[in-house]
Amino acid sequence: MGSLSEWIQQGWYKGSPWLVPLRPLSMLVSLEAKRRLQRFRKEKPSPPVPVLVVGNITVGGTGKTPLVIALVQAAVARGLKVVVVSRGFGGKIDHYPHLVTADSNALEVGDEPVLIARRTGVPVILDPDRRNALDVAIRDHAPDLVISDDGLQHYALPRSAEIVVVDGQRGLGNGRCLPEGPLREPATRLKEVDFVVSTGGGWSGAHPMIMRPADITSLATGETLDHQAFLREHPQVHAVAGIGNPKRFFNLLSILGLSATPHVFPDHHAFQPADLAFADGLPVLMTEKDAVKCAPFAEPHWWYLPVTASLPEGLLEQMLDRALGKDADPVV
Template structure:
């Protein structure tokens, strides 16, 4: 993470008097966001197929991607045909739309779309114009359900239901909109959505989501070790995270019992081999999101830890029912 970005986030989440002069701009952002929402709510458009939006109201990652994957897999278990639409943050494409598959280069299309495609096998359609991405998904795949990875504020995209994911550790910071605070929209937006999910900590009125670690996999040869066996063999590791809240990942590794040397990179960082060339020979343990960008030049001692979203029993079905219009609401 750059020093400037770190400094700004410190102010948002821990308080800083230098933010106060930014309040007029923050108020303008808040008013404009409220105006756009009001206009959207005045004339809601029914989507041609059920559309479930998974987003957030803060800048930075909150754990949306594991939830999107869990929702896709729950829908597949019902026998539904699913497509995902996304902006593809971190990619380098010049032309859209693009359909992402498990083999797409993550540095070109973005890490999260590739991760979703690999874990679910569904087509992931990228386009900054998510309405166009939706149309392409319908024309090419005829899905029963489309899930939007992010796009809560993209009001050109019609939707059947909305889910907001909140980082339970960091919360909403100082509760102010950009640039004084981390909010894209006022906190009152949470009252408008169908479900609020909290990752990594409790949040009043939100359903908890816990990240369950899976077997740790080697990037170079694909072999796996469960967390207990990995801990016995590699008790000391370089822990690498280029995600929205690296501390959540490091805390998970500490719970497993690992002794870590943490290395924080910006969210969606485009890794180069030199970034991970540590001289002491210790293994490198990264997130799965980072791994999709590093697999092409992986060293034998590079590993990643996949996680699965664990939610209260029946909640995934409730979310799908809401999107599909099966719950009478």
């Protein structure tokens, strides 16, 4: 990608001495984050309905959305009425609150909200003011449970339980707060939350989450092929990823046996047809999050690979019980 964003992230995760002069600013960010958390804990606001926050403490994606989808599906299977609230990062709408449905334009409202709506069928309410989104959810939908996609640091939003997702491959980088490092809050925040979940690798004290690939799906027709059938027909592909950690997607394709030419785009990239106009006619395989933005102008040879979050048995139930104020045996 060669962008300023990529250069900064390489510094955060691989170590760069040029970041050291930014340490005074990072210390100020850390102190302010601690102050805001202390005030929030002191006030202890109680939500009007159970609220489960799924967030992270680093900049960039860590795999929150598959976990949110899994939690919603588990809650719906219990017979609970669920609403998701989200900021809708990457969207272009200028009026809030906004209700996202499976038919919403991902380029307008953001890729993750549309993906959640399509995979779960529950209402998704966008509003940078998460508290306002919560109030609208209660007024218009009377939910049994509200799940916040991100919003861990949005302390105007009261919550019943908190889950933090960390990228087990990249970790916390240099462990510093912005701008010297990738952290939104100090790493000690992980000790404050109810659950820590790790994607893509082991993390001490965290519950592992594995991304299980589903059948590969055509953007244009909805046709599906299992991995072996796709590999027989298309052993070589262009792999496209505009997500927080593209390497995780490319590694998954390698595990499936595909020979992929990787193409990295910024997280939440607003794709245009020219971005995917490769001259050799090979199939293009992308993430499902990217596919919701590319579907309106999909070509016949474009495909996406859905993934589902796989967690230790009983963990989703324990998370829901914690948010609902019920006792549950710990999952180890």
